[in-house]
Amino acid sequence: MFKHLNKDFPASIVVFFVAIPLCLGIALASGAPLFSGLIAGIIGGIVVGAISGSSLGVSGPAAGLAAIVLAAISKLGYENLLLAVVIGGAIQIVFGLLKAGIIGYYFPNSVIKGMLTGIGIIIILKQIPHFFGYDGDPQGDWAFFQVDGENTFSELINALNNISPGATLIAIIGMTILILWEAVLSKKGKFFKLVQGPLVAVAVGIIYYLLTRDSETFGISADHLVNVPVPDSFDSFVGQFTLPSFEMIGTMEIWITGFTIALVASLETLLCVEATDKLDPHKRTTPTNRELFAQGTGNLMSGMVGGLPITQVIVRSSANIQSGGQTKMSAILHGFLLLISVVIIPNILNYIPLSVLAAILFLVGYKLAKPALFVQMYQAGWKQFVPFMVTIIGIIFGDLLIGISLGLVVGIVVILIKSYQNSYFLHIENVENGGKTVKMRLAEEVTFINKGAILKELNNLENDSYLIMDVTKTKYLDRDIIDILDDFKIKAEEKNIDIKIVSERGTVENPESYLEFFELDKKPA
Incomplete structure (x- = not known):
């Protein structure tokens, strides 16, 4: 975990700056105390990050649960919601023990890529108003139709009619810094790789606010800044934590809410795990059952101290990957940074313009939804x-x-x-040769439904193995399976695994690209 600290620590800083407004915004959109979002972010980073087997996934409060939490608070009250979060966490732990994590493998890659792209577009659309200094809605409000009667597109029009010159100017400056840092300066020396562009953009934003706060034209008003709760004493800090009420533990409504939280949080986590693994440059595979156990533990602890429900979040995870994170240490460090900041420097955080953070998220969204x-x-x-x-x-x-x-x-x-035939079986034949040669014969039709089984067998191959993959009888090979083979090529090189493809067109050793080798939707000729 400490091997890549030189890359994980800078990435954790970027994720920290992304997480701060999201934790607060999602709490606001959920109708919960602002501090509850920070609690969920801290536990999602430290606790879930430590237990999880995901190398690059980052957990915290999720916008996908905001509507459920808002309805539950309105109907049950906040303390009873926390009880439902505790119950939901316990149910997730049971899901993990029952090995329900395999569900995530039954989603085709086209849907996963669509999810990433859709989230990227939403990030861009939702950050444009904040970029121009129009902060009528919290950054955690991801719904198209909003509770105030507006929608995503009408908010864009409102933003253009309420542009703040100061917030817009520092957003443009921050965006320029981010683009120059990544495209030019990061290639100029070690200093520019160690110090990340988002950190510089945020620092410039704070300096700009302090220098211009008395200016009527180019100053930034308080409602365009990060708003972290600032306790005035140790007692007031402790008072921000809320304990769940166990008096209604026998109430059916509490258990229904808890099960709903567990189900939605588990599904959202598994989808994000699949997407994060897809973005991982090393194509590592997250153990999904362990992930459910980790998320359940995090939700149980979050509910016990007054936090919102937690899931793995693709916005933070993708920011982590794009910032060069290598191991789970970046997620854990981001949790500690959240904890330290709310205890020691909440006043400094409250000097950060939201428009600068919008610029950071804008680039994250663009990288997810490239044309x-x-x-x-x-x-x-x-x-x-x-x-x-x-x-x-x-x-x-x-x-x-x-x-x-x-x-x-x-x-x-x-x-x-x-798929007009039903053959979805995977045939594996061990060949006697020191126990290291494995022959895998694919069925006549192989689709994304077989993705989990094939991925499991490939990941179980030992170092220095020799894999013979026979596709002579395969009439239909799904694009998802070819993507798996192309992804596995990287891992095979790291594990010194040689691969031979046997097909009707002939035999090839370690093809450069499986995508080019196979003719999609046809029997290999």
């Missing part, structure tokens, strides 16, 4: 493009679960149209 990805998915064929677009539209105009559900339904329909 080139739309071209790539279109060129991959309609069976990839349609579920991809449906997922994006569902997420933008609905929410994460609606988008994922619609994309999955379309993906299943596509598979049913294409």
Whole structure:
């Protein structure tokens, strides 16, 4: 965990700056005390980060649960909600012990890519108002239709009619620093790699605020700044923690709410795990059952001290990856930074302009939703493009679960149209040669439904193995399986595993690209 500290620590700083406004904004959107979001962020970083097997995933309060939490607080009260969070955490631990984490493997890559892209677009749309200094809604409000009667697009119009010159100017300066730092300065020397652009942008934002706060034109008002609760004594700090009420533990409504939290949080976590593993440059695989156990432990502890429910969050995870994080230490350190900041320097945090943080998130969103990805998915064929677009539209105009559900339904329909046979078996034959040669014969039709089984067998291969993959009888090979093979190529090189593909077109050793070798949706010729 300490091997890559030189990369993990700078990445943790970036994730910390991303997490601060999100923790506060999601708490505000949930109708909960602001401190509850920070508690969830701290526990998500330190506790979940330590227990989880995810190398790059970062956990904290999630916007996908905001509507559930808001309804539960209105109906049950905050202390009873905390009891439901505790129960939800216990149920998640049971899910992990029952090995329910395999569910995440049954989502096609087109839907996962659509989820990432949809979230990227939402980040951009939701950060534009904050970029221009219009902070009418919290940064945690990710819904299209908002409780104040506005929607995502009408908020953009409102922002253009309420531009703050000071907030906009420092946002543009911050954006310029971020782009120059990544594109030019980071290649100039070790200093620019050690000190990250977002840290510099935030520091410049604080200095700008302090120098211009008396200016009527270019000053930044208090409602355009980070707003961390500032206790005036140790007692007031301790008073921010709330204990759950166990008096209603036998009430059915509490258990229904707890189960709902557990189910939604588990599904959102598994989807984020799949997406994060996809973004991982080293293509490491997160143990999903352990992840459910870690998330359940985090939710149990968060509910016990007054925090919001926790999931793995793709916004923070992708920011971690894009900032060069290498191990789980970056997630853990970001949790400690949250803890230290709310205890020692809350006043300094409250000098950070939200527009600078919006600039940071704007670039995160762009990297998730690059225009080139739309071209790539279109060129991959309609069976990839349609579920991809449906997922994006569902997420933008609905929410994460609606988008994922619609994309999955379309993906299943596509598979049913294409897969006219039922052969989904994976045949593995061990060949006598020192116990290190494995022959894997794929079935006539292999789809994303087989992804979990194939991925498991590939990950179980020992170092220095020799894999013979026989696809001579395979008539349909899903793009998801080819993506797995291309991803596994990196891991195979690290584990010194040689691969031979046997097909009707002939035999090839360690192909440069499986994507180019196979003809999609056809029997290999």
